[in-house]
Amino acid sequence: MSPVWLGIGISGSLLVIFLVTETLLGRWDALLAGGEVNPFARVSTGILRDVRIAIVHCLLMGYVPAAFLYALRSGRRTVFLLQGALGCSPEECESLASSVRLSAPGLITSGLIGITLGFLTPYISLPLPESPWSPSTWDPEVVWHRILAPVLLVWLCWLAYAVVTVSSRMSRLAKRLDRIDLLDLSSLTPFTRLGLSNALLVVGVLSIFSLMLIETGLRGPMLLIGGPTLIVAALALLLPVRGVHQRIRQSKEAELRRINGAIATRRSVFENTEADHRRGELADLVAYRGLIEDVPEWPFTTSTYARLVLYMLIPAVSWGLGIFAEEIVGRALF
Numbered sequence: 001m002s003p004v005w006l007g008i009g010i011s012g013s014l015l016v017i018f019l020v021t022e023t024l025l026g027r028w029d030a031l032l033a034g035g036e037v038n039p040f041a042r043v044s045t046g047i048l049r050d051v052r053i054a055i056v057h058c059l060l061m062g063y064v065p066a067a068f069l070y071a072l073r074s075g076r077r078t079v080f081l082l083q084g085a086l087g088c089s090p091e092e093c094e095s096l097a098s099s100v101r102l103s104a105p106g107l108i109t110s111g112l113i114g115i116t117l118g119f120l121t122p123y124i125s126l127p128l129p130e131s132p133w134s135p136s137t138w139d140p141e142v143v144w145h146r147i148l149a150p151v152l153l154v155w156l157c158w159l160a161y162a163v164v165t166v167s168s169r170m171s172r173l174a175k176r177l178d179r180i181d182l183l184d185l186s187s188l189t190p191f192t193r194l195g196l197s198n199a200l201l202v203v204g205v206l207s208i209f210s211l212m213l214i215e216t217g218l219r220g221p222m223l224l225i226g227g228p229t230l231i232v233a234a235l236a237l238l239l240p241v242r243g244v245h246q247r248i249r250q251s252k253e254a255e256l257r258r259i260n261g262a263i264a265t266r267r268s269v270f271e272n273t274e275a276d277h278r279r280g281e282l283a284d285l286v287a288y289r290g291l292i293e294d295v296p297e298w299p300f301t302t303s304t305y306a307r308l309v310l311y312m313l314i315p316a317v318s319w320g321l322g323i324f325a326e327e328i329v330g331r332a333l334f
Contacts, residue, residue, distance in 0.1 A: 003070040011062025050141035075166035081190040114157035118150030167239030174243030198236035
């Protein structure tokens, strides 16, 4: 199944179930009667806050598993895109692609971390509930928070683990490259694309979660999720190309040693002759050395940095659109 349709199916199903249950329980009357709809208000009252948070949870519950699956498939697809650079047969590429997988101990450990974070989340949200894990204190909307939050945090930790593991695997794959053409690094772009793709997947989590920043009292969860998310996004970009970076640096050092040796040889010959072609050879070597020195050691271009900046702006744009949509809905309903 396509990760996109998987995410849409999960989020859509959860949202439909949520809306149906809210209707059957008559919660919309309470929302219209007591909800504070001004997104710039310091405190939200009524059930509007809980409804909004429940909707964001439903959206994330579809996005994160889809991103997890996409991260795994992207790593395997990158192997086939590197077939020419790796110089491997289709069978060898298939074997390498199948080796991009996650270990059971890693999934268990990251899952336990997610469960722990999920149970801690209510204790860092304002206002602090008196008994956050006592079902008798839960409104219908809060039930969604309490059930989905631990599951969501498990998937978030699995996504982080998948991104880091796949990226590290791709980094080690750089050791199998036949050679590095310092004057044409285009064959290495699959590594960079994988890094950007994984970074975008991670930033997408923060973009959806930023919709809850309309509410006050959520700085704690934002720091809990937002800080590590940005760190994982940076790792997602750098880890896949770390091995390539080392290969480029080694190739540059080897080529510069060869050029410097050739220049030293030509210089000694040049001092003992007046031939013009000797001068030309020496000038060509010096120019070539400058060309090699200018080769970037990271396979990044200007467009790579531009895309990364745009990705980091997505959460802010999402937050702004959320406020705008909230204002429109508020004016229409109230």
